[in-house]
Amino acid sequence: MTLKVLVVDDEALARSRLRTLLGDCATPAALVAGEAADAVQAVSALEQGRFDVVLLDIRMPGVDGMALAQTIAALPQPPAVVFVTAHAGHAVQAFELEAIDYLTKPVRLERLQQALQKVERLAQSKRSLVSDLPDEILIIQDRGRTERVPLAEVLYLKAELKYITVRTASRSFILNGSLNELEERHAAWFMRIHRNALIARRAVRALEKHFDPEEGEGWAVRLNGIDEVLAVSRRQLGAVREAILG
Numbered sequence: 001m002t003l004k005v006l007v008v009d010d011e012a013l014a015r016s017r018l019r020t021l022l023g024d025c026a027t028p029a030a031l032v033a034g035e036a037a038d039a040v041q042a043v044s045a046l047e048q049g050r051f052d053v054v055l056l057d058i059r060m061p062g063v064d065g066m067a068l069a070q071t072i073a074a075l076p077q078p079p080a081v082v083f084v085t086a087h088a089g090h091a092v093q094a095f096e097l098e099a100i101d102y103l104t105k106p107v108r109l110e111r112l113q114q115a116l117q118k119v120e121r122l123a124q125s126k127r128s129l130v131s132d133l134p135d136e137i138l139i140i141q142d143r144g145r146t147e148r149v150p151l152a153e154v155l156y157l158k159a160e161l162k163y164i165t166v167r168t169a170s171r172s173f174i175l176n177g178s179l180n181e182l183e184e185r186h187a188a189w190f191m192r193i194h195r196n197a198l199i200a201r202r203a204v205r206a207l208e209k210h211f212d213p214e215e216g217e218g219w220a221v222r223l224n225g226i227d228e229v230l231a232v233s234r235r236q237l238g239a240v241r242e243a244i245l246g
Contacts, residue, residue, distance in 0.1 A: 009057040039063035077176035169225035
């Protein structure tokens with residue numbers, strides 16, 4: 001696999017050196033998919049794209065790398081963090097924040113590759129965990145917590161920007177993934193009602209007239225267990241009607 005890397009360092013020369021070293025990495029291969037000179041730029045990059053690992057400097061103006069690492073850990077699908085610093089005194093705190101590795105400057109290619117290999121092994125173990133799961137389970141990563149959510153409890157899946165809202169009768173979760181892939185894998189459980197929404201077949205209670213401020217008059221589906229209604233596109237209206245009659 002090729003690891004997507006976000007390089008965060010306030011020094012342009014340090015970022016340039018890491019770009020060069022990453023280009024020399026062969027096992028695993030690495031791609032610099034983003035750069036940031038401070039925490040604000042880093043958070044913006046993380047909101048706009050997915051990364052496998054963040055190479056993170058500690059001493060930066062404004063919010064430092066330690067505080068930024070805590071923000072990263074709270075993301076729904078946090079990338080691995082490898083600290084890269086000229087100061088060796090933060091190692092204990094870094095590993096308390098569950099950093100994958102701690103590199104001191106000047107970074108050697110061999111050590112960088114070792115750190116990336118740790119990231120790769122972690123990514124592979126996560127993929128293996130997901131692939132070995134029965135089709136009746138979704139794995140949710142939430143603020144450093146991993147939770148197994150039975151599909152039997154899920155009422156709908158709705159795409160919201162780059163995340164998917166997973167709704168049960170009791171709460172909502174955030175899942176990082178593709179609605180199309182979920183539809184394909186769990187077709188027996190869910191049906192599409194809109195370009196941005198899948199609903200649990202077993203949860204359909206009613207189809208009713210609905211006025212949407214943006215789309216005007218239309219139809220919406222009501223599900224067992226929650227009060228909110230979900231808009232049904234004209235394209236999917238026939239299938240929803242059949243599901244209710246069936």
